[in-house]
Amino acid sequence: MTASFHDFEQESPMSFGRTAADTRLIFLRYLRQTLRSKVAVVFGALQPLLYLLLFGPLLSRIADVRGFGSGNAWQVFVPGVLVQLALFGAGFVGFGLIADLRSGVVERLRVTPVSRTALLLGRVLRDTAVISVQALVLLVTGVAMGLRAPAAGIAVGLAFVVALAVSIASLSYVLAMRTRSEDAFAPLLSTVTLPLMLLSGILLPMSMAPGWLDAASRCTPFRYVVDGARSAFSGDYASAAVAEGALVTAVLLVVSVVLGARRFRGENA
């Protein structure tokens, strides 16, 4: 774009109340949409659930292999599956935005006085709500499979997952807004998410990795989120891993939401 009229779409600081009210309206719209297609919610959680059911038991058999620490294997595996849920569940939300761009819903809403930020936040809140519910289902399944972890640790781990879901959903919308077509979005998404997932050590802890892989892994953000959530699940709240995880998650959250809000406020949204 030749022109960048940032003042054109600037929202005044006075509009906080407006943004909050609009966010609620947009959230409710997309929540109703989700409730209309319950099948999608189930299928969204199906993949991590299958990992939990069909892959988790293998790990509990080799729990004494180095890298799993002293606790039970589920304390290592369940946080990984939760991060996987956030990564993939929230990663795909951009498809919904592309559908709305195509049907003209986005444009119709942008001609109303609705807060542009609310158009992002309302969607992201819905996505986060869906992922939270799916995460609870996974946790309950995990407990049924043999997970034992302190409640506070689980709560901290969930907080990581929720913050991560907000970040990934925002980034997914930025990507969808840029590509504007499923054909371009889908391959881009899988190209980005698959290596990030593998490098984060979701399936097996990266402490088992050779040096070069461990180093590569440390260059990706999700590594720290996964390690932080794992430490929390094993009750090491004061560990460096939890602190690093919290820091990386917070930075990722702020950067993603700011990028998303800028994109939604931009003229070509």
Added chain:
Amino acid sequence: MIEARGLARSFTGKHGTVEAVRGVDLDVAPGEIVGFLGPNGAGKTTTLRMLTTLLAPTAGTATVAGHDLRADPAGVRRRIGYVAQGGGTDPSVPALEELDLQARLYGVADRAERIAGLCARLDLSGLERRPSAALSGGQRRRLDIALGLVHRPPLLFLDEPTTGLDPQSRGNLWEHIRGLRERDGTTVFLTTHYLDEADALCDRLLIIDHGRIVAEGTPEQLKRRVAGDVVTLELAPGPDGAPEDGLSGDPATGRAKAALAGHPAVREAAVAGRTVRLTVENGERELMGLVRLLDGAGVELASLSLARPTLDDVFLTVTGRSLRDAA
């Protein structure tokens, strides 16, 4: 209601800069139905997207519904309705939910009554629970219009309102659009590439081509100014049975041409065989005079026809190509 000066927009892409709109001036008075006419790619939608705050102009200024486009886009949004070419509803969302959200976003106080009233007026009553995927093309278009009207805007923008509709739905929609102005005094600014639509619906037309406004006026003015009426005369065969090559020989055609040449209303005369095609200003009024003139010159007529120019003739004259070819 709309006052734009030098509105321009260029896009920079892989293949260099494209100037989609190159300095458009336009004025629309309250209560007018103004048609924005032009082939695809002429700059209609880009202009509309600028006027509705969806796209920032690269140059120029505009006041829309009393608010400055650049300084107060939020003020503009509160006072305009916009119905995009492809509509703006989610196929899975019930009509009532779309209307209710729209009304809440605009802060409409009497939501329920307003929505019920709009549905009644736009023949949507009883369809409120249906998702828009289950509505017919005409119904969906009326839902789009209801969404654009929910906050009682004094100015409504319609982008290609009847594209893709069957003739009956089109006529029906025209009635609704006229009704908006008659009942509420709503100003309507619409784009179209249908000449019959522009002719039937609009008080005034702006013709845009290659990003510039190339002609402006009422449909009648445009037709009269640019084209004139077409009078076609067919001469009766001469008594002398002269050859009909039409080039030099036939005395009747020669007499007819000579007689008509001096007539002030005749702009152009073209002869082909025994047929004479005249471009005549105010053809309806001049027709009797022309017949008398020819009679006086001893030219006998076999037939005579008068055709009003169409907007396509206008378009052909101002842009050098037919709208049908261009679109």
